[in-house]
Amino acid sequence: MTILTEQEATSLMHSCGIKCSKEKVRQWLDEGILKGSKEATGQYFVGEDDVYNFLEYYRWEGTAFEKGINEKEQIERLLKENIELKDELGKLNREIYELECRLRINPF
Incomplete structure (x- = not known):
């Protein structure tokens, strides 16, 4: 599994059509909506699969098809x-x- 920095996760989301800032990605990480590991330095690392799982959730959030x-x-x-x-x-x-x-x- 590929591990991404916050910036790389943000770039991946952009490439999938999600308009968001690095700060918004950090907020999702802080809230636990997007899974990631926080280092002692405060930097998050995110699995690429976790980004794709989040994108699937985000795609349907607020619709009639939300889980x-x-x-x-x-x-x-x-x-x-x-x-x-x-x-x-x-x-x-x-x-x-x-x-x-x-x-x-x-x-x-």
Whole structure:
């Protein structure tokens, strides 16, 4: 297993599309959300596998698919997401209509 410094763990997260600072990574380490070993100097070292496990957790956190949430919470999150998607669809349809009018394209 590859062992990473805080900076290397941060860079790995960036390469996976997670926007975070080294300070945020240290916060996750301090809180135990991201597993790592703290040296006497205060420097953390993190296993590469632990970063990937964290990324899997982070990917689903706050969604209906987050591990450990009950069915009621899952349904509430799905309903909220559905409403947000309907709103977004309405905005996109209005934008399409406005562009068609501006370009004088007859809708089908």
